[in-house]
Amino acid sequence: MPDPVSAPFTGTPHIAAAPGDFAPLVLMPGDPRRARRIAETFLQDARQVTDIRGILGYTGSHQGVPMSVLASGMGIPSVSIYATELFRHYGVRRIVRVGTAGAIAESVAVRDVVIASAAHTDSSLSRILVDGVMLSLAPSYRLLRAAADAAEREKPPGGGAVHIGPVFTSDHFYLDRPALFDALERRGTLAAEMEAAGLYAVACAEGGEALAVLTVSDHLRTSEALTAQERETSFDRALRIAAAALLTDA
Numbered sequence: 388m389p390d391p392v393s394a395p396f397t398g399t400p401h402i403a404a405a406p407g408d409f410a411p412l413v414l415m416p417g418d419p420r421r422a423r424r425i426a427e428t429f430l431q432d433a434r435q436v437t438d439i440r441g442i443l444g445y446t447g448s449h450q451g452v453p454m455s456v457l458a459s460g461m462g463i464p465s466v467s468i469y470a471t472e473l474f475r476h477y478g479v480r481r482i483v484r485v486g487t488a489g490a491i492a493e494s495v496a497v498r499d500v501v502i503a504s505a506a507h508t509d510s511s512l513s514r515i516l517v518d519g520v521m522l523s524l525a526p527s528y529r530l531l532r533a534a535a536d537a538a539e540r541e542k543p544p545g546g547g548a549v550h551i552g553p554v555f556t557s558d559h560f561y562l563d564r565p566a567l568f569d570a571l572e573r574r575g576t577l578a579a580e581m582e583a584a585g586l587y588a589v590a591c592a593e594g595g596e597a598l599a600v601l602t603v604s605d606h607l608r609t610s611e612a613l614t615a616q617e618r619e620t621s622f623d624r625a626l627r628i629a630a631a632a633l634l635t636d637a
């Protein structure tokens with residue numbers, strides 16, 4: 388029987404990569420196909436490092452700096468598994484989620500970018516981590532500041548807006564509670580998605596840095612929406628902002 392102390396590390400239950408296979412800087416979309424597209428079009432010399440459960444991960448470089456991409460799957464339980472294993476077992480220091488979100492605020496339009504400066508959630512996560520406390524789930528200030536600076540540079544004439552503010556991380560994609568969205572909008576919430584709060588909670592528990600940079604794929608008030616194919620491809624601005632945040636002082 389192998390000695391668990393001296394046995395070589397062969398991966399985690401959910402990631403089949405060897406030590407050193409991931410760069411310290413990781414882009415994290417929800418969708419594995421988007422991870423592959425990022426590897427093929429945004430990273431240089433990317434090689435696949437894991438594919439357990441179809442959750443694809445690649446490592447290459449961006450602007451000469453080693454960078455990885457790993458899909459998170461959907462929802463807080465899924466992103467929490469991958470983020471924990473990356474921070475805890477692969478020496479990852481920074482994860483920036485590059486996902487999609489549904490606009491809640493009237494001022495946010497489809498194709499805009501939302502940088503999540505906080506993540507409210509209906510998940511039990513915010514209250515199960517520290518007894519008796521509703522934890523505030525927030526990104527790394529350093530990554531947030533770098534993303535805000537990059538967003539200033541990403542203001543092409545005629546391009547969509549970049550918003551910075553709170554998002555709502557929901558456990559239920561098909562939540563049918565318009566009054567809840569009204570109340571969240573009155574409190575400055577920009578958009579809804581399903582992972583940022585989980586990523587922020589894991590980063591603070593594991594001593595890592597995290598941020599979510601979201602492309603608005605649909606509007607929860609008007610029902611305007613990108614097609615599934617547009618959702619896969621319309622995130623270039625968010626990607627550039629996310630990479631700039633990852634690279635800050637790297």
Ligand SMILES: O=P(O)(O)O[C@H]1O[C@H](CO)[C@@H](O)[C@H]1O
Nearest residue numbers: 416417418461486487580581
């Ligand atoms: O496009 P991704 O990153 O998967 O993000 C959003 O899309 C999924 C729902 O369709 C959820 O994961 C939600 O957070």
Ligand SMILES: O=c1cc[nH]c(=O)[nH]1
Nearest residue numbers: 487488489579580581
């Ligand atoms: O979680 C999500 C993601 C995109 N659009 C939504 O409406 N919800």
